[in-house]
Amino acid sequence: MPARPLSPHLSVYRMYRYTLLTSFLNRATGVVLSLALVLLVYWLAAVAGGAQAQARAARLLGLPVMKLVYAACIIAFCYHLVAGIRHLVWDTGHGLERAQSRNSAWLVLAASVLLMLLIGAFAFVLAGRAP
């Protein structure tokens, strides 16, 4: 490995800047969703395995600790969806000015938290869902 500093040299950045924070969160939530994909395929395979296989899988998927996993998936999905749309808007060349970008960062935060609460309420309170 070369001795020169290589990107990303995280220590030189102010971690609380909204630009860095929103970008980092998009990556982190993306990685969480990649792990959620494993869960999705596990669930689909359990359904394909028949009623007994699904009942066996449901014992694991129904563990109390899995509620935390589902909450993490919901948080990651909502943030990554809204922040991803912000990136797509940027890709058209719009919203790149500093003031617009600061506003859209707040908009992403507000919209994704709203979405989290909405989906969370549906999943955990109204439907009381656990497979």
Added chain:
Amino acid sequence: MSLRTPLSRVLGMGSAKQGVHHWWVQRLTSVALVPLTVWFVVSLLTLPSLDHATVAAWERHGSTALLLVLLVLVGTWHSQLGVRVVVEDYVPSPGARTVTLALIAFAHALLAAAGTFAVLKVALGVAP
């Protein structure tokens, strides 16, 4: 002064246009995943129950299986492109990076195949 090599000037073809391929596919898959993931989440939340009979019936109904296969394939593709960039950025040693990238590619191919197979098994009625 031109930065083009003499060979490229002779061939006159410019770049191979492959430089933006990763970027472009990441965008295409993200646009497709907006409706696919929203459809999936709304479907999960509105299913009357998540027991086997209900989920299997849902998978056999209409275009559910088609959309699920698309979700799995486009989702794993998008995920592979994204995780790949994270690994490229944060794994400094070339050897470890290559091995990690290979493992991630295999893992995503496995997820894509297993997810598609599982959906088709139910949809085509060969699941137990």
